[in-house]
Amino acid sequence: MRMFLRTINPVSRTMLKTLSRRVSVQTTLCKQYSRSDQPDELLRYNPKDHKRQNNIHFYTMTGFLTLSVALQSRDETSDSDSLKALLKKAELMIQKRYSKKNIEKVYMEALHVAIELEDKSTVAHVQEKLANIAIEMGDYDSALKLLPNVIRNLLDIGFEENSLKVLEVSLKLATIYASTQKHELAINGYEWVIKQMKEYLNVEENYKDGRAFLGMALDSYGRYLFKLNKTKQALDVTKEAIAISMNLFGESDVRTLVLLNDIGAILTDCGEFDKAIETIKNAIERSKECDEIKHSDIAIFWVNLGSIYVRQNDAEEAKNAFRNAKKEAVLSKDRSLIVQIDHYISEQGS
Template sequence: MAAAAAAAGRGSRGGGGPGRPGVPWASWEERRGGRRGRHHPPAEESQAQRHEGGAGRGRSDSARSPATVAPGGQQGRHRVHLQHGERAPRRLALQGEGGAVVWSFRTVCLFQMANVAFMQGQLDNAEKLYKASMSYLLAGDTKEDDNAILEMSLKLASIYASQKQHELAVAGYQFCILTLEEKIAKQKDLPEDVLPAEEKANTRLLLGMSLDSYARYLLNINQLPAAQQMYEKALQISNDVQGETHPQTVVLMNDLATVLDAQGHYDEAYSYVKRAAELAKETEHSEEHMVLNNLAAILMHKEDFLQAKQVYKEALKQAQQKGDVVSVQHIQEELAELAKRRKGSK
């Protein structure tokens, strides 16, 4: 328990995600909102939600967190149900790794209250509630490397990041990443009848989510080479597990391009964002106009002003069609910047 306590800070256990712990990355990606990278200023949402894929703009309400559905819903890997013979939900069983893990009704309530507090930006309250939830779980049979505990720890790390508690945030992120890497190494050769492939994939996706969240924090504090490394690992996992055309893979390509562009690696950034734009168009990605905006910005930095203008105009057209007022304003500002650069280059 000492490692989880250290990651949570102040001797307590850490906070969890806005949905039920253990939700695969696909579901997590669908609920995340907001702008990504320096070319897209974020909409109004808490910094912790941005670090950990919060409920910002850019996603439909139907794609929000499993926290918006009652326990026992069909979203996520875990299933909660009343134990046999109970008339009231005094104790709930959570189907997790290796069988049923019993959650007391109090723990479930604390966890859901923590979710609500987090979504409302009440981070101090969310921190306390997540810690209480984890304390109850760890006092029982739940192990420190259980995906539920690790996803809660990741949420707490994002809260510390938003509170500018750098040491605690980094400790939390690194605890999640290192623990998951060790867990994946141990599970690698386990046969299907011992650990199903789906369970292995879910753990890898949780590692991808942790790497992505840490990368965004590192980008925010301008540690660009480290952020690049985290994005590269997260992209590899998403590509391997979910495929190149998955929406999350496209987003990560775009994000990696952003951090490469910020370091002046324009050619490499262009190769990633160009592929992201191609995939976004092919798959009718909901954020295609944002990817195009990043593509145009990188073209501008490469001083390919004519092509940049054409891509900006397409991005603007799509943003207007989608009624994305924030993106429309941002793209118009970028077009104005492009005009200045073109004039200065003559």
């Protein structure tokens, strides 16, 4: 029975819930006029190569908009007002849960206007939104075309390569590589982001958002390594992440508890059952002090505990753990989780 860790999600915000609300690596951009848009360029770029001409790098999404290289001039004041109105409209559509396709159309119109105005900052913002929508729709190919150009445009408007904004985009790209089985690019991306952030924090050690971002990167990388069955590396990386979480958020915070569960799962795969049991029991006990944790999360803690007992051939303890898991799953109203737990209980016999 494979232990439960959270899915590697390109828009995961596990570590940054209460800090800067947009430090979730949700920045994106698009294809430039004259340079290749191959996604692996990100991992080899030289910032000096990008601090040059004033081209706005863009990527046109087929079916919505065709941008001409020679854009006709319009009244800039009118365009600026139109751009603000479009951005406001898109945000309201997001709040009212309009379809992603309709929101995307509005952002594409806004992108057209921003490019006409040669407003790189707004181009970056809009393209970021478009990439987020592509990811949410599972269109990773479009996101992989968008994201490397985010880096280029951010560098063009003055961001340093180790700035949090650039690293956010780089981490998002790494998680997409992880989700699309581009393993070498994913590993290189994760390690580059983590290295850059650690070096930055050596100078700015009191930068709270930076430490939280590092924790999020380590968390995501640890889950990815676990998925690749690199359990020893996954354990080391996840321990780094939980140390940051405990320091920033406390021992009973939901982020810390979920990381404890992850460590328990990894320890189990390492064959360290006693340590795994102790760790997951610790997470379950601390969850009583956490108002934000979901019943479905606690159910998974109990499932993982039960799966350890299964490996130890302790059917009675396993059944007790699975029954507790079902109680939490029922409270969560997660039907698929309830069905899965029922299956585990049935496997242990009556």
